[in-house]
Amino acid sequence: MDPRAWRRFRKNKGAIVGALLVLFVTLTAFLGPLAAPKDPDLQYSEGLDATTGLPVAANAQFRMGADQLGRDELSRLLHGGRVSMQVAFGATALAVFVGLAIGVATGFFGGVFDTATMRLVDVLLSMPFLLIVIVINQVFDSPSLAVLYVLLGLLSWTTLARVTRAKTMQVRELEFVQAARALGMSRSRIVVRHVLPNVIQPAIILGSTLVAQIIIVESAMSFLGLGVRPPTSSWGTMLHDGVGFISNAPRLVLLPGALIVAAVFGFNLLGEGLRDALDPKS
């Protein structure tokens, strides 16, 4: 990376906060299950208050209290991040790959292929996302996690493709690309050596904000009951299940909610920081 970019990034407090949040959330998600004190799916009868049936508050046995079925909230939080993060990273990786490939190809080659692909993008952009998810959920009657992120990835590459395409069209006309062409370099070599390095930066930036968006979508889907299957925990489902207890045990909403906010906020700040650092002109 350009050392000047790194300096700009370090100076940007928002970006550093974002990076720390991302680090925190990612570590929680991937190492959390190892640190979980209890089985997240085991329902303890002492986790529910004997007279009211409400989940017990934090105590020595349940360090962040229990959830509505008497399961250990802390363990569920530590396990739940993995689903959200797996989906977010998996879907984003797929979206960035597809978006970059299509964006560069359409931008570089242009013509009928470009027009046709961009109309497809228009169609995809015009479809309400959650509606598609609901339909898919009815078609595959219990979609696995993999289906979920492939679907999310395949639906969210469009913006990225458009931005990459515009940038490619711009780069394609620059002198060094023309020089390479004049020197007889093959098209694929031009794309890999000269075009890609120049369009990868907006892709990284968009990718990091896309992670944030997908985390929200995953939790929205879990909230609508379309996400992971019980008893597997995810932050979104935990938020959903806690809503009924918002006045008696607000932590059931606030804790997973705070983690989702941290993740989304972190990735957004990081994305903006990366944009300011890598692409100061825009």
Add this chain to the structure above:
Amino acid sequence: MRSILRASALCWAVLLLGCKEPPRGPRYRGDGNAHARAGGTLVVHHEADVRGLDPATSYDEVSQIAIKLLFDGLLDYDYELNLIPRIASALPTISEDGKTFTFHLKRGVRFSNGRELVAEDVRWSMEHMLAPSTSSPGVGFFSLLVGLSEFAEGHSPHVSGIRVLDRYTIEFELTAADQTFLNAMAMPFTYPVPRENYAAHPTDVARNPVGAGAYTLEEWEPGVRLIFKRNPRYFEASTPRADRVLYEVNLQRESAFLRFRNGDLDHAHRFTPADRLFLRRSTQWAPYRVEGSGGDIWGLAMNCEMAPFNNVHVRRAVAFAMDRERWSRARNYALRPIGQALPPEIPGYSTTLSSVQSFNRARAREELALAGYPNGIEAPVTMWISEGATGTLYAELAQADLRAIGIKLEIKQVSFSIYLQQTARAHTAQMSLAGWNQDFPSAATFLDILFHSRNARPADAENRAFYRNASVDALLDRARTERDSVLRRNLYEQANEIVTRDAPWAFLFTSIRIEAYQPYVRNYRIHGLWSEFYRDVWLDLPRQRVAMRAAQNPWRNLAALMPFGGL
């Protein structure tokens, strides 16, 4: 940046200080009238919407609440669930063979359009409901009427088993003596309607109801509210009741309860767990809180035709594995654990069956071993549930209980219509979370429908466990025709016991209804059969505002927002 901080600080301040909690107890009390008086508007609500107001076709709970205000039938139930005459002058006389029922009508009963209700109206209304073109969901309850199939197939213009003897006398003849016919005759399907109203509204009669009930429909703003006005022509018009009933629909639970606590709604029912707990703990609301049985039964239906549940020991193991007390606790005690096929208020409920299906993990493991699975069942079992958070909660409870005895449960959540369709097909759903609400207070609506082999059809089966037992069938068939109520109860008790031991369902619980009303709402009682039965309510007006301390503590709100605050 600073301005953003300042703005957000202001927002928080408004949020914390401005959230005015509703009063802890009732805001209004009654005037203290000792005798019932007429007048006032009763304001009630429901979270769902009224679909239609045609007693022949509108068979959902919310519509029925409104139908009970607008219509009356020959028979009804008192609050103790005894059959009583309503438009009939007395309970019918039954012939020696138990197949013919003769009803005499009260004289001078009028529809709200002013016309007198006579026996011919009863006949027309019944035949209209039974006509295939009406496609009423109630036809099945009257399948034993003589001449019904000729009528349904169009060979006869009338049902020969329904005979008008004179202006005020009507007779029904059945092909077999069936005691549940009286229960069927108390269902809204039979409520007399004026035929001229059907002629005037051939397509939208469900929106323009005319009946012989205590109220008439004054206004209907679809999806928002219905206003019912006292019917001055009602045959019991001298009984004092509210002038109007304002029925707000599509009201969300949380906001409905807040409005109730603020005195804007007169009756509250169906709560979130938090609100239910508040109400149960509140001493100020205690005199105005009522609890009653839900008249339903919930359990895990196990398909007796599919492995592993074709083995009775596996089914018993599941029934023993369910920690019903824990289920009740997880639902904040809004349900009563049960281990048999009938809820307690239904004749046939047995007091000696308590250990047959109860939580006993050791017995569960023994039964599994007897079935040949000493180490649990390897292949996962799939349980079907329909959409909704409560279903998921129950599914997770079942998952945990079964996991403890070594059965892995997978959950298949589908839309309600798919759930109904698929669980009713043979060899489709291994297990399903099932509930059944009484159609009328008789064991027949539970045992006959859920466990009689005639209902274990290849498709559209109500016997979703596909349970077949010839001795249960025989007991149920005998009970239906038995006229002596003690003997009948005895037969149902025997059938209940066999079903409970054979465990086609792991019976789990019956729900508890909890409701509250404003102090000035008088004579409201939970009816064992009709949900939210408002016909007999009168209002003790003018209501008086109760003086209250201004207990505004913003820190309470703040504490509630803290992650570990509250409980």
